[in-house]
Amino acid sequence: MKKIILSYFPFLYKVRVQQLIWKRRLLNLNPKVRYAYRKEAAAFPFVCKKHKSILRRVLANSDPILQENKIQNLKIALAHVDGIVIHPGETFSFWQLIGKPTKAKGYIEGLMLSHGEVRTGTGGGLCQLANMLFWLSLHSPLEIKERHHHSFDIFPDDRRVIPFGTGTSVFYNYVDLQFYNGTNDSFQFHIRVTEEFLEGAIRSSRELDVQYNIEERHHQFYEKANTWYRKNEIWRIATAKQDPASVKEELMIRNNSEVKYMKSQGGPSRHEENISC
Known part of the structure; x- marks a missing residue:
């Protein structure tokens, strides 16, 4: 519905963007x-x-x-x-x-x-x-x-x-x-x-006393309502340099994105990964 309204009244999008810009400018003035x-x-x-x-x-x-x-x-x-x-x-x-x-x-x-x-x-x-x-x-x-x-x-x-x-x-x-x-x-x-x-x-x-490594977990392509999606988790692993047995794991990101590209058959493959602009 939101996209339909904006397609008929594109100036509303520009107005909203300017509102968000000024709101952020005010937030940036926080002296703390x-x-x-x-x-x-x-x-x-x-x-x-x-x-x-x-x-x-x-x-x-x-x-x-x-x-x-x-x-x-x-x-x-x-x-x-x-x-x-x-x-x-x-x-x-x-x-x-x-x-x-x-x-x-x-x-x-x-x-x-x-x-x-x-x-x-x-x-x-x-x-x-x-x-x-x-x-x-x-x-x-x-x-x-x-x-x-x-x-x-x-x-x-x-x-x-x-x-x-x-x-x-x-x-x-x-x-x-x-x-x-x-x-x-x-x-x-x-x-x-x-x-x-x-x-x-x-x-x-x-x-630093620790070494940081990034690990992807639970990667999956899945189909829902004839649309392909892709999800995974990104974990940060902190290992103490003086004690390799001391490890702290932290979940940083949960991703779930609609896939815009498709193979000719069977949906996307594991090697078809996205590129940010």
């Missing part, structure tokens, strides 16, 4: 929340996790130029994130750092996911940066304060190396990605774009 803004050029000495993701993927029926546009958008955005330090008691906010992606800032048209469809929009492709930051944070003691998942599994996998459902959705400014540092240590993100990859690392001011 200290946001991370300070950057340091020198890298912290201890690496918690490194990762890289492919910049150019094979996406059916999409204009390859949009992938090049995405890379330009990423370069603009990561300049606000590279070197950022999250001190004890601070909150990292994706949109507080990057701000609104506008043409005046150099952002151009890129791919975006919206309501289960692939669309284009100014600043499209920034969710690849958000995905990177989220994956890195999972390998640290940072608390996930806000994260939104894609409710649709849009694309079959293209050289995917991390579990399904570990991406995140971002939309200025009310669909945010936030981490809270409740520890006594400081953490730092380093992100860069190379010819082929988006590369990132999360570093700490002190060598």
